[in-house]
Amino acid sequence: MTLFARRPQLRWLVPLIAVAVLASAGSVAATITASARDPLPARSAAQLLVDVQNARVDGLSGTVVQSASLGLPALPGPSGDQSSNLSSLVSGSHTLRVWAAGPEQARIALLGQLGESDVVRNGSDVWIWSSRDNSARHLKIPADAGHSRADTPTPGQPTTPQQAADAALRAITPTTRVSTARTAEVAGRSAYELVLTPRDAATLVGQVRIAVDGATHIPTRVQVFARGAKKPAFEVGFTSFNPSTPSSSVFRFNPPPGAKVTQGMVGGADHSPAARPQDAGTKPQLVGEGWTTVVKATLPQSTEGSTGRRSGEHADGASPLGNLDAMVQKLPAVSGAWGSGHLLRGTLFSVLVTDDGHVVAGAVAPERLYAALAAK
Amino acid sequence: MSAADLTTPVPRVAMRRPSPRFLASELRLVLRRRRNMAGLVVLAAVPIFIAVAVKSTASQPGSDAPAFFQSITENGLFVSLAALTIELGLFLPLAVAAISGDAIAGEANLGTLRYLLTVPVARLRLLGIKYAAIVIFSFLATFLIAIVGMAIGLILFGGGDVTTLSGTQISFAAGLGRVALAAVYLSLALASLGAVGLFISTLTEQPIAATIATVVFSTASFILDSIPQVHWLHPYLLTHHWMSFGDLLRAPIAWDGVVHGLYLAASYGLVFFLAAWARFAGKDVTS
Structure with a gap:
């Protein structure tokens, strides 16, 4: 202490050292655990795809963080970076907790600040809970509709995982370079990565990286990078992952007293809270191919009518597209030889809504959209 | 360098058994102050006001009402939870800021600090006692709100099974445990703000300036936390995980945010306490 007595200024080093130690403690721990792991054996893209299809776990639980920096303007309506509203997933960062046990039990909880939305499936019962609205929606899955759609192979489709993997790779190879990496780390676990790089330089998408857990072969992270970007524009992945069957109490749901309970059947549009605007218009038309495909569609004449119908379908009262018109008007106005309209320019895609009711969208720069419009 | 510092080597004194007498006298000093008692009454009035307001209104709070x-x-x-949520924005930080800002600067302002230091008490130990009183006050303020809220809530609305944020129900005892956990978590979070206040209090001789600066610190932290453009800064903000106390009311409990919040609170507490020591131990006390 005589040192501090002689040079009192040196005392300030103590809190500074504490800051340095505390700030680095997290990353040091991560490095130690990372270096302690064995490297994964090499796998080709086809092998990896087969692994993913063969992956079967009895159950899992974990936390998924989804973050998007798509360069979208702030959307009017339900906002806030940690909202538990299910329709708010388009911007900002969100945390979900997931549990699954077998094919019949699953639960997803979207965590908001002091709020939560849950989708719980337990056998043939599905509950959708919103703590914000204090409401629970009960859906029944018809006994025969369970998993026929996904599991029964239709004629002409690949029947083995190997065939399916080969077919998928054959289909995308002309437009995409496919490679694998085995150095990724997701939720503190070693993972393979399937790296898809578009061959066409005109698309805004630079790379898509899909991480596959090294031990369970379950896809654990998807990242989409804009061209030239170091950080992903869209990312969804596990931050904690536990491949063991969660307790069955997690899937038990009884609506609490006082909650608004509505009943329904599975089917219809209930599973797509973010219905795309193109759905409501005439049949969309595709221009170009591969990564630079541009979707062209016509908006319905009366936006009012369609949003009214849609919010009725959703029965959750708050249609995310209720103020579509107002939103479009806030976008920057553009014009050219093709006409005039409003442009939404994101990091991964562009959407152009013309004043005469057409909408064109694609993972391309706006110039491509103008060209697609001119080509009609 | 003061005589007190040179004659009593700091580490040896600091190792000495903490004196409950010193702490008790400090606590008595804090709690007997008329202004502090008035502050606690205001804190306790909020849950009563909320409960009476909800009870006397015919229409139920809708989904646009504040959380809980x-x-x-x-x-x-x-x-309890509604009152804690509301008071966490300003009232609770203000109460802790008032106590912690007063800790050193108040004594200096009254001219009692130099007398305090003439008794053979190491400055580190004096700071430790001051901080211990701040931590105890944080717990006191938080639990006062929780207990008053629970009492008035049970009188006006009754108890029973508790609905978690996940929509499932837990027993009343378990719910009580969750609320107690939330109160402990918030107390520790506020105690870390108290360390910031203690540090600021060593910088000035004006207690009101230290209090205002501490409130500005917590409010600025809240504001920065709500600006998405500086999201890289958010995990390091003192208040970032405060609202994670809600995670304790999920089923099952989501510990991530709470654990991060505790680590952050401990870090802020340690760093600012050390900074307060660095400043105070070498300070020439003239008033």
């Missing part, structure tokens, strides 16, 4: 308000009519326990 909707659940109050179902279970009186939620009055």
